[in-house]
Amino acid sequence: MGPHREELRTLVAVVTRLLGDANRLLAQAVDPMRIGVLRLVVARGPLRPLQIAEGLDLSPSAVIRQVCALEEDELVRLASGPGALRGSWLVVATARGHEELHELDQASADVLALVVDRWSGEDVRRLTTLLTRLGEDCLRFQRTAAARVQPSLAGPTGVRPTS
Numbered sequence: 001m002g003p004h005r006e007e008l009r010t011l012v013a014v015v016t017r018l019l020g021d022a023n024r025l026l027a028q029a030v031d032p033m034r035i036g037v038l039r040l041v042v043a044r045g046p047l048r049p050l051q052i053a054e055g056l057d058l059s060p061s062a063v064i065r066q067v068c069a070l071e072e073d074e075l076v077r078l079a080s081g082p083g084a085l086r087g088s089w090l091v092v093a094t095a096r097g098h099e100e101l102h103e104l105d106q107a108s109a110d111v112l113a114l115v116v117d118r119w120s121g122e123d124v125r126r127l128t129t130l131l132t133r134l135g136e137d138c139l140r141f142q143r144t145a146a147a148r149v150q151p152s153l154a155g156p157t158g159v160r161p162t163s
Contacts (some may be wrong), residue, residue, distance in 0.1 A: 015134075025111075033058065035104065037066045038075055038093065042101050046079060046090040067091050075100055 003011075026032050036056050041047055044055070053063045070076040075097035079090045093101075116124060 034066050034069065037063060038070060038097055038101055041076060041091050042093045042098055046092045048090055052091065
């Protein structure tokens with residue numbers, strides 16, 4: 001038997017609070033949008049700005065601003081895309097961009113070590129396993145079953161509420 005509704009509500013509240021706290025903490029140290037753009041380019045290789053916008057669910061203009069700032073800091077460089085058509089340039093991470101991301105990840109791990117200093121290695125491994133599973137299940141749901149929730153998110157008129 002699966003979890004009860006109340007257990008799920010509690011999980012939603014905990015995850016929502018944790019994500020909000022993590023985002024606020026990260027935003028104090030770095031610009032999350034900037035790091036998101038850099039992380040995506042490092043992970044997936046050269047990308048067009050539109051691919052970055054789609055991958056991060058950002059507006060193209062927001063991506064262009066971030067790319068310009070990253071280029072100014074020499075964390076990315078721009079390269080001509082195939083055929084060198086207008087707008088076909090690619091964003092490529094530089095060695096310095098790779099280094100900065102590595103240093104940020106190391107600093108994040110150092111901070112997390114302080115947060116969980118009373119946890120056992122088993123506690124950390126268990127949480128990592130469960131969060132990985134939750135992330136995979138969220139992606140699976142997003143890909144295959146999102147249509148099932150659309151009716152329940154609609155208001156009495158059948159129209160989805162806007163935020």
